[in-house]
Amino acid sequence: MKEETRHFETELAVVGSGLAGCAASIFALNRKIKIAQVGNTGAVAYTTGYLDLLGAVEESSKAVENPWDGLELLKKSHPDHPLSHIPAQDIAEGFRQFTTFLGESGIAYTGPQETNITALTPAGTLKKTLCVPATMAAGPQAFAAQRPCVIIDFHGLKGFSAREVVANLRHKWPQLTAARVDFPDMEKGEIYPEVMARALEVAATRTRLAELLREAAGEIKTIGLPALLGMHTPDLVRSELERLTGLTIFEIPTMPPSVPGIRLREMFEQVFPQKGITLIPQQKITALSFAPDRAQLNLRDNYGPIVIHAKAVILATGRFLSGGLEAHITGITEPLLDLPVHQPPSRTDWYREQYTDRQGHLIHKAGIEIDASCRPLGKNGTPYHERLFAAGIILAHQDWIRGRSGAGIAIATAYKAVQAAEDLLHARI
């Protein structure tokens, strides 16, 4: 039995299915570019659902209220930072297109505003973020208005404790109380939010849960629940529960594996092919090579080998977690093309002595470097190939964890990379 190789021809190949890869596909769709996208689940499935632009100016621990002002500061203190090279209106446009797409695909989000939102974390602390899922939006509002509110959790659910949230938040939100209920039909054992979310897609489960919620809320009119209000139709599930209970309901993210991330991933996997994208999920490109007129990408899925030919490629393979960068005894490498990686001079410089050092660790700024049109630099300091672009956290000179800027870097650099790729595609195909 012979294995047949499947061939795909495309304009743009996106390598990576994290936030950067998915954002790149969305921007390319909006520009009517033909796309093939490959990649395993990236960190998308772990996210809280919040889309952060800038929560801190890296080394500074002060929370950023206005990310647009923050970006100006960043430009001065960190001129190398990828966000320092992108005009604010492009970043805003990227967020707008991204959240609009999510909304049209069934997961409504708040759009980018003038200031950050003060959002609740699974532990009951507060963080600054730019856009939140509509199912979560009422939480920050209730907090800001200091409305009386009950946080409700469920027996058997790990990764979210109403008591903990209340304990950590009460000094800032005195009218907060906690309650615990049994989820219908899941009274025993450990239960994952994913399972509850799917059960809430069934109307009968909603009806039963609504009764329990009403009871737990007592006289109070606003309740916060762990993020499990449906998987495929979260906005409908939330509004149905609000209708059935007469309460205002919002979600708070849980620890991973969390529903908001799974929602995004499943939505991308379904909607992208419907929009005409050739999506090959859960696989990695094993070889990427360039001829003058096109790039060739090789991979295989369960069924057999696949070859993709593309006019342009966006590399959005992430860092260590996703395999975009690899750490070795001798240093950090980029495994797909062996691109030079900006990194500390030696392994001993990767981490500062104190793990909690305010300045962060140098390894968290490692990555590949790009030119003004998002082309990764090769060994001699010039672009590796005119058809290659890069986006996302694989880029050097940023510490997205400290900067609370994960989604921001992914979305903004993807926006820029797609712009640059389009310039190439239009210039000569």
Add this chain to the structure above:
Amino acid sequence: MSDKKIPTINFKEKAIELLPEGASFDACLTCGLCSSGCPASGIENMDPRKFIRMAMLGMNEELSTTPWVWCCTQCRRCQHVCPMNIDISQLVFIARGNWPQEAKPAGIVRSCQLIRSTDSTSAMGLPPDDFIFVVEDVLQEVRETQPAFKNLQAPMDKKGAHFFVNQNSREPMNEPDEMVPLWKIFDMVGADWTYSSKGWAAENFCMFSGDEEAWYEVIKTRVDAVNALGCKVWLNTECGHSYYTMWNAINRFGMEADFQLESLITYYARWIREGKLPVNSDWNTNNITFTVQDPCMIVRKAYGDAIAEDMRFVVKSLVGEENFIDMQPNRSANYCCGGGGGFLQAGMTEHRRTYGKRKFDQIAATGAAYVLTPCHNCHSQMEDIGHHYGGNYGVVHFWTLICLSLGILGENERTYLGPDLLALID
């Protein structure tokens, strides 16, 4: 299951032998996405992440003896959602194989023994002569009672036929009339096809029993049978795991197969596109709603989403686009129904239904009146959980609905139609 002692295996060592370069259980981030998305999580106090952690920690005895390995359907959904692409079903396969025959669930072992007891490779032990008899008998009756099909054919052992067609034993054994719609479809499109008296049966529980040698032998019988007749295409009919066990074995054991393996779904789609199967949804005047179950054995584990798209094309052509509601999640991310991996045969009814609750919720969320699926296991399981959890949906084969749409579904071929569908025919 008896008390016979189960030997202890070193899972970590096995994993190292088994995994291709670059894939390592050590890479596990313990993120829990696998467990969160696995319907077998919690059964027997086990889940895929725990299984991997215990393997890495050397808790070999516990893993060697946990009955959970018979509750994991080897559906590989865990791998699909894993950021590190870790495939735990391989460890489960080894663990299963390690159980002494006497200790394994008797139903799976018995099915495998029966498969090997005759040249039919039938898990119900139906010998070749009986198969030939049933086919001839049913054919005779159709020719006599359905004038439009007085020349219907069901060729047996026809050398050089293009398609070698397999059949799940449940049909010739328990509901022979269910074969007829398929014959009618072949007749309508003018397919050059044949059954074979040898290796005709589809099902294969030897793989699920973890018995690699038996698995190989069964597939060898089938491959030899196709080669002997010189057919170009082994056409898998509506049975999920039969495709996977054959396809995977041919690659795994490097077998000589001078033919293509294809799924009937692909051909349904092709024949509809080519106009050879002129189905439409005009019959569905009451807008009866349908959903579809993607069998993991042909979608996630083999063809990928391409066949899932074909399946949706077929369903929409048959019932009308507006009457089709997708389950969530679906395609490669779909949940196993809970009947796979030999679960239906294993006798662990309560666990199987616990697993199936996830499928039940999925179906209930669609609100569809019927589930279509091209897999016998899925079919049986979804009927069972429907009854158990109080669902009011029906489960139908593709061939039934195709013939219904074409107006050629015989009186005896309507077992799975509810009153709403029957009302539309009469």
